[in-house]
Amino acid sequence: MFRLIRATLIAASCVTFLGSLDPAVAQDRRVPSSPAELKLSYAPIVQRVQPAVVNVYAAKVVQNRNPLLDDPIFRRFFGVPGQQPEQMQRSLGSGVIVDPSGLVVTNVHVIEGADQVKVSLSDKREFEAEILLKDSRTDLAVLRLKDTKEKFPTLDFTNSDELMVGDVVLAIGNPFGVGQTVTHGIISALARTQVGITDYQFFIQTDAAINPGNSGGALVDMNGKLAGINTAIYSRSGGSQGIGFAIPSNMVRVVVATAKSGGKAVKRPWLGARLQTVTPDIAESLGLRSPSGALVASVVPNGPAAKAGLKSSDLIVAIDGQAIDDLNAFDYRLATRPLGGTAQLDVQRAGKPVKLTVQLETAPDTGRNEIVITARSPFQGAKISTITPAVADELHLDADTEGVVITEIGDDTTAAGVGFQKGDIVLSVNNQKIGKTADLEKVAGTSSRLWRITLVRGGQQINVTLGG
Known part of the structure; x- marks a missing residue:
């Protein structure tokens, strides 16, 4: 598994985040006011959440391929059998129990191609696990522990949209296979979109130490709730350099809900339009003060966008009141909306504000014929x-x-x-x-x-x- 990914280096402005947050929310945060408060411990939070964080071990059988053995004449001349020797290849990562029945969320890259998956709990017990769902677009997978009827400790989801840059967080996982480990840090940035890891470029950035083996582990807030799933690091050495990325809990929640309902693939809302990020040149041509928003390049006839009245050259600046910085931000916001309802789009059309209501429905998929x-x-x-x-x-x-x-x-x-x-x-x-x-x-x-x-x-x- 060495895919705690070395993400592409991003711009030095490390503390950007999407939208503005309610000042009343910020008042709930404060710095320590006395030396006594500096002696406070995270131990109560760790003791509460640690039992729900697990180690994930994946194994698959691979053949030791020798190119010469592919030649039947070589095999016959030297008397080499056609069947090539097999070897067990193992990888390790982390996971989080999100349902008392034994549902575990982890990263797809932890269990990709595995013939066998085992989950080790914090009390050292091991269980075989089956893969219920793999969503490669988010790099999230959901497992179910086999042959068990007990109720397991779980982590509840926090609302990742309420997180703020500077909030203290804990990262829990199994780095380098040394065993369950807790590190702490702060949220360095929100809505990080230029990372290049999954289809949905919208990550929580943290300086809590994350290393290979932490993939699939928990990023928790000070209420002991799941803020995200640790997925990647930026590193030149392969170890933690204080730039780690986690998938926000609101996206994790969508994937887990699909697995709970028995779905084999995550279905998400479809806009029915192709969007593009606003570059500085485009912003200048549109008379914008800054290059933000998602520009409509084309609209699919009879799709949700067309029915809502969206047109080419419209600029989407917000969805349900949440500001849109770029195309990736819009993709994430739309993907975390529940199917069957509607979403409100704030649009700039020829310099004038327009509000549109779009239906949240899936894209037609008949005729894929894979x-x-x-x-x-x-x-x-x-x-x-x-x-x-x-x-x-x-x-x-x-x-x-x-x-x-x-x-x-x-x-x-x-x-x-x-x-x-x-x-x-x-x-x-x-x-x-x-x-x-x-x-x-x-x-x-x-x-x-x-x-x-x-x-x-x-x-x-x-x-x-x-x-x-």
């Missing part, structure tokens, strides 16, 4: 999908984007070997237009000495030719 290419071809081992409105929303594409998209690539597959990547959009193969997954499956099933492929990666069209 398949894995098994035929011997450059695409062998790639999972592909037709681009539905739901897929376009996930990948921030225009709803009318043509082609099929690669959604997953297996390790040690032909597709991975030739350099295909998740998110690649395949437009044509050997001069045949690819409009749906069945088209690519058919083309991949034909033999060819050369494969001429046109694809789009990162907005750029690429033409490649591969040997058969």
Whole structure:
């Protein structure tokens, strides 16, 4: 597991946060007023929350691949058996019990590809665990402890929107596998969006020491409630350098609620519009005092945004009264809204304020038709999908984007070997237009000495030719 991620270095302004907070809330905070108060301890909070923080151990079987053993002539000449030796690969992380029945939330990267998952409680007992839900867009996974009927200690969620820069927090996890460890610090920043870890770029930044093994562990406030799930660090050395990131509890709550309801995938509201972040140049052209908000680039016909009256060039500045700094902030705010209701958008249109009400509904996903290419071809081992409105929303594409998209690539597959990547959009193969997954499956099933492929990666069209 060494993916307590080395996040990209961000700008030096470390103490920005989204929106303004009620001064009355700030009055609840105060600095120590006497030497006696400096002797106060966090022990009561730790004793209360520690039993709900667990260690997560994941294991998977991998083959010790020797490229020469892939050659049947080599194996036959040297009498080497075709079956290659296997090795158990292990990773460790942390987790938090969020339901008395034994539901544990952790990071996807802690248990990714695991054949076996075990959870160790603070009292040293171990349980086998099954994976109920993996949400790669947030890097959150929910596990359930097996073969147990007892009620476990849990952590309640705090409202992460009420956190303030400077609040004291505790980080609890299993760094480097040394055992459960508690560190403390403050919230260094809120709404950190330029981190580059998950689809939803909206993190709590803290200087509480977080190290490899803390992934999936708890960030708790001074009320002993779960403020976030520790996920990543910025580090040049691999150890803590005082810049750690946690997924806010309001996002964690959404994923856990889906798992509790039996859902296998998290469903989120769909706006039905493509947005872009306001750059300084765009801000100047719009006559804005600062580059903030989310600019509407295009609107999907008959989608929630179109029905609400949202138009291209509108600037979304707030949702339900919460200010929007950029595209990532809007994505997070919308994703944490409950389906079935409505959200109020504050919009600037031609310099004038407009209020719109948008319905919170999921994107249409019929016709995705995900398949894995098994035929011997450059695409062998790639999972592909037709681009539905739901897929376009996930990948921030225009709803009318043509082609099929690669959604997953297996390790040690032909597709991975030739350099295909998740998110690649395949437009044509050997001069045949690819409009749906069945088209690519058919083309991949034909033999060819050369494969001429046109694809789009990162907005750029690429033409490649591969040997058969």
